[in-house]
Amino acid sequence: MQERSYHHGNLRTALLEEAERSVIEHGVAALSLRELARGLGVSHAAPRRHFPDRAALLDALAQRGFDTLGERLAGAVAAAGPSFEARLRAIAQTYVAYTAGRMPVVELMYASKHAAETAAAPAAARAAYAVPYAVIEEAHRGGELAEGQDPQAAARLVFAALHGLAVLLNGGMIAAVDVPATVDTAVDGLLSGLGSRTESPA
Known part of the structure; x- marks a missing residue:
């Protein structure tokens, strides 16, 4: 050859x-x-x-995944404007879209996130997570979330909901045609649960 x-x-x-x-x-x-x-x-x-070795390749692949996810999240947030609701919807849509059809890689990313601190993936994961966390923290500081809401707890809730949606989507439990509406419904629930004050008045 x-x-x-x-x-x-x-x-x-x-x-x-x-x-x-x-x-x-x-x-x-x-x-x-x-x-x-x-x-x-x-x-x-x-x-x-x-x-x-193979482990180094897997770590690099996980790092690449988090780098890409972080870039897409940052771009989506920047394009969404200052509204917390718009930013949260952009984060949700971007995360679910990124995971579509690539859950084996996403699972590798999450496994590598807990690797030794000398590995590259954990640092890339923190950088990617910093994007939505900054959005939530800014909303908290600006009084857009309910008083007493812990930004870290809010961020965990958001990621748990979005990752759960991603798992259901990739497992065939949510039809592709229903994904946009399902994501919107999930964000509606998150906004309500977080006590967001950016929702439009009835």
């Missing part, structure tokens, strides 16, 4: 893209550096220039 030529940095990106596809299609257990190399047409030793 003739080894393909990759410009500097391209092989690492190609490996991560192929690894993500493999995890989505076959699960984490089936991921193999040797098989990734074979699929990309490079020598079996080539991936080790970027990832010394």
Whole structure:
């Protein structure tokens, strides 16, 4: 087999893209550096220039997932404007959309989040979570949430609800056509539960 030529940095990106596809299609257990190399047409030793072992590749894949999620959440919040309700809806829609069809990768991300602090994924996870937490904390400081509401508890509630929706969606329990309305209903419930004062008056 003739080894393909990759410009500097391209092989690492190609490996991560192929690894993500493999995890989505076959699960984490089936991921193999040797098989990734074979699929990309490079020598079996080539991936080790970027990832010394399978664990390093998985950590990098989890980090990439959190980096992407964080970027999408930040972009959605910025586009939503100053309203807490609009921002929360943007966060919910973005999170559910990101997880659609990629739950094996999301599960890897959450598993890697609890890895050793020397791993890259936990730091990337904190950066991604910081986006919605900042929105909730700002709403709390601005008096847009009920008095006595703990921002950390509110953030956990939001993530629990959104991740639960993601699991149901990817498990086929929610039809794709019903997802937008279901997300809106969930956000309505979160706004009510958080005592949001940004809801439009009746």
